[in-house]
Amino acid sequence: MDTEAVRSFVRAAELGQLRHAADELGVTQQAVSKRIAALERELDARLFARTPRGVELTLDGQAFLPHARSIVTGADRAVTAIRPGSRALRIDVLGLRSAQAVVLHAYWRSRPETDLDVVTLRVEDPRAAASAVRAGEVDASFRSVTDPAALGEDVRMIHAFDxxxxxxxxxxxxxxxxxxxxxxxxxxxxxxxxxxxxxxxxxxxxxxxxxxxxxxxxxxxxxxxxxxxxxxxxxxxxxxxxxxxxxxxxxxxxxxxxxxxxxxxxxxYPLSLLLPRADPHPGLRPVVEHLASLAPLPGTVWRPSWALSPGPLPTAPTV
Structure with a gap:
């Protein structure tokens, strides 16, 4: 199976448009379309339905997506194993117009040399995002697991910003x-x-x-x-x-x-960041420090019961 075809499928699924996937992958939209068409022929399944606004996953596409992510993650890990530190920092946000994406963009503008990959996992249950962090599919995710016991021992959650x-x-x-x-x-x-x-x-x-x-x-x-x-x-x-x-x-x-x-x-609305407890990506520390520098909200503030403390974020070596 062509891993670049699988990667093209994953990016198109996450971004909802072949053109955006092509831009991120540095290839033409036609190349992405051909890769996905070849993958559909190999799987004998239709993965996308075309719409006026882009592409949407079919039921087969939804079933294939988590496995496709694992294939891409495995390929990236194989490359990283022989080229340590070369992989981009991969952070999940709820949407590319969301507050998390806006804050990350401000961070990147202050550090344009940062190799940053902003993705949207398109999962609604934050426990699924925690699983993606645990599996190494993403390095961090802007999600809040309202029941901390559901995080497990290998993922932690810190307050990002309100x-x-x-x-x-x-x-x-x-x-x-x-x-x-x-x-x-x-x-x-x-x-x-x-x-x-x-x-x-x-x-x-x-x-x-x-x-x-x-x-x-x-x-x-x-x-x-x-x-x-x-x-x-x-x-x-x-x-x-x-x-x-x-x-x-x-x-x-x-x-x-x-x-x-x-x-x-x-x-x-309290926004949290999920990140691994062990071996976090080295690019996470400056992101966490940037979040810690954001000004707190003035005056009286209401937050839900599960909100974490909005105090300073940790910048210890474990981040």
Missing amino acids: SPLELLVGPKHPLASARRLTPARLRGHRIWVPGIAPLSEWADFYDQLVTAFGLRVDAAGPNFGNEVLLDILADSADVATLVGSRDRYLWPAGHDLRRIPIVNPTLA
Whole structure:
């Protein structure tokens, strides 16, 4: 089996577009397409369904992906075994427009010589991300395992940074003119957050948020992606959503959406970093030090019960 074809499949699965996979691999989109087509012929299975926005995994593709990652990891380890220190630091984020990716980009801009590979594992259960760290598929993952006992002895979790929430609304919403909002002012308003997956850390976060402040968080309906959500907000007089202050969202100028900070208390989504206890990648230490340098949130802050201490991150040799 051609490992470069398997690698092309994995990157396309993680990024959702053949063009992006080609850019990261340093080859043409046609080359990636041919590699994947050859792999599909060899497996006698269709791995991707083509869509207007890119590619999506078929059921066979979903079944093959974890094994494909293992093949790529094994090949990388074989290379690393004879060229120590040559492998890029591989860190998992929830999405390339997420707060984690924004913070990592800021880190990389301050150290452009860093060989950094930012990936999205596309797993919703953070325990699966912990397993990927344990198996060496990634060097670290920005996920929070809300039950520390599920981490095991070979993976540890440290506080990375807090992401304060903002209310995102369209111009017709009754709260659209507010410059700041308290959690109490959100009561009674429909906060639509599609795609809250069972067992995910964000499902537990929203459960605790609703209980603490009596909010109406609605996860009903399928998640058709951010573009559809933004279109709905632009035309709605009663639907809002919550976003992280560092999360990147792009919308047409005509949407006139507003991001409104929430204060007294600030609602903080705590972001953690999963990393191996033994033999971490040497590039992790400066990343952890960068996270430790981020300014803490001012004022009163609400966090869920499982949030780790937002104090200084460790910079001991074990990182």
